Amino acid sequence: MGSGRWSTNVYDAAARMRKATGTSAFAYSDSGARKVHPALNPFGVGMRESRDSDEHPQSLAIAVLFDVTGSMQSVPRTLQQKLPGLLGLILRKGYVRDPHIMFGAIGDATCDKVPLQVGQFESDNRMDDDLGRIVLEGGGGGQMTESYELAMYFMARHTSIDCFDKRGRKGYLFIIGDELPYPRVKRTEVARIIGEEITEDVPTEVILAELQRRYHVYYILPAGASYAGNTTVVDRWRKLLGQQMIELDDLDAVCETIALTVGLGEDAIGLDDGLDDLVDVGSTAGASVGRALARIGAGRGQLVVGPTLVGPDRPDDGLIRL
Numbered sequence: 001m002g003s004g005r006w007s008t009n010v011y012d013a014a015a016r017m018r019k020a021t022g023t024s025a026f027a028y029s030d031s032g033a034r035k036v037h038p039a040l041n042p043f044g045v046g047m048r049e050s051r052d053s054d055e056h057p058q059s060l061a062i063a064v065l066f067d068v069t070g071s072m073q074s075v076p077r078t079l080q081q082k083l084p085g086l087l088g089l090i091l092r093k094g095y096v097r098d099p100h101i102m103f104g105a106i107g108d109a110t111c112d113k114v115p116l117q118v119g120q121f122e123s124d125n126r127m128d129d130d131l132g133r134i135v136l137e138g139g140g141g142g143q144m145t146e147s148y149e150l151a152m153y154f155m156a157r158h159t160s161i162d163c164f165d166k167r168g169r170k171g172y173l174f175i176i177g178d179e180l181p182y183p184r185v186k187r188t189e190v191a192r193i194i195g196e197e198i199t200e201d202v203p204t205e206v207i208l209a210e211l212q213r214r215y216h217v218y219y220i221l222p223a224g225a226s227y228a229g230n231t232t233v234v235d236r237w238r239k240l241l242g243q244q245m246i247e248l249d250d251l252d253a254v255c256e257t258i259a260l261t262v263g264l265g266e267d268a269i270g271l272d273d274g275l276d277d278l279v280d281v282g283s284t285a286g287a288s289v290g291r292a293l294a295r296i297g298a299g300r301g302q303l304v305v306g307p308t309l310v311g312p313d314r315p316d317d318g319l320i321r322l
Contacts, residue, residue: 008087046158064174069179076134093277103127109193116193152208152217172218175219178227178230178233205240223250
């Protein structure tokens with residue numbers, strides 16, 4: 001997947017049509033649907049693919065998966081409204097030449113009807129279509145735990161990305177949530193939701209390490225969420241991800257935070273340059289983004305922003321790279 005190019009004109013035309021007809025951008029969910037849309041169903045999926053092509057010879061996989069339980073179910077609506085800005089920053093400012101973006105959603109596999117939804121890697125307006133197919137179930141088990149580890153499992157074992165496979169450059173995975181992962185990936189849930197038989201449960205730390213071999217993994221905890229600032233949640237994710245656990249004081253700044261994090265990681269900008277870019281595109285999120293990304297390297301030694309290579313070309317200088 002990943003053919004075609006994003007068009008703001010197409011996005012705007014679709015938005016005008018929805019407004020004229022009174023149709024929601026999330027018509028599938030708002031119609032009362034409570035089963036996963038066929039296009040986002042992880043069951044039986046071999047691989048979600050991000051592939052190079054003549055049109056996109058330097059593809060870079062970027063996945064954004066968000067918790068849609070409880071207070072977090074407003075996140076995809078925010079993302080959908082700000083999608084042109086996200087793509088505008090990444091493309092027009094030259095952060096990434098050929099981004100392939102996947103959207104998906106995370107619930108609770110112990111109780112939700114739709115615990116995992118995973119779109120395709122797309123480079124055109126089909127990514128907006130995938131957002132609109134997400135069921136905003138708003139469930140969750142009420143125990144400060146959601147199935148983030150099951151989403152990690154899918155990304156680790158059911159995605160294939162040319163940026164890594166061909167060029168040794170990691171993709172990016174952003175998980176937006178406010179709760180804890182379960183301690184392990186349960187084999188019964190993998191069988192029921194993904195349709196794959198595994199012999200034993202997989203500890204969350206183990207699947208995360210497997211995932212991090214091919215992706216830069218970030219967890220964004222936005223203000224306004226039920227467990228924003230909760231020390232148990234913050235400490236657990238900091239133990240798992242270190243500086244790549246991001247606390248964000250404004251939910252509306254999620255898109256800008258993702259864009260600048262990718263720009264920094266690809267060595268396309270410095271933080272000051274990125275904040276200037278936000279001003280240039282009319283975003284008011286600069287202060288929140290600056291605080292969030294400035295904290296990433298706090299207390300962790302010298303922070304060097306640049307691409308992470310694998311194999312013999314990776315520098316072994318003891319510096320921390322975002």
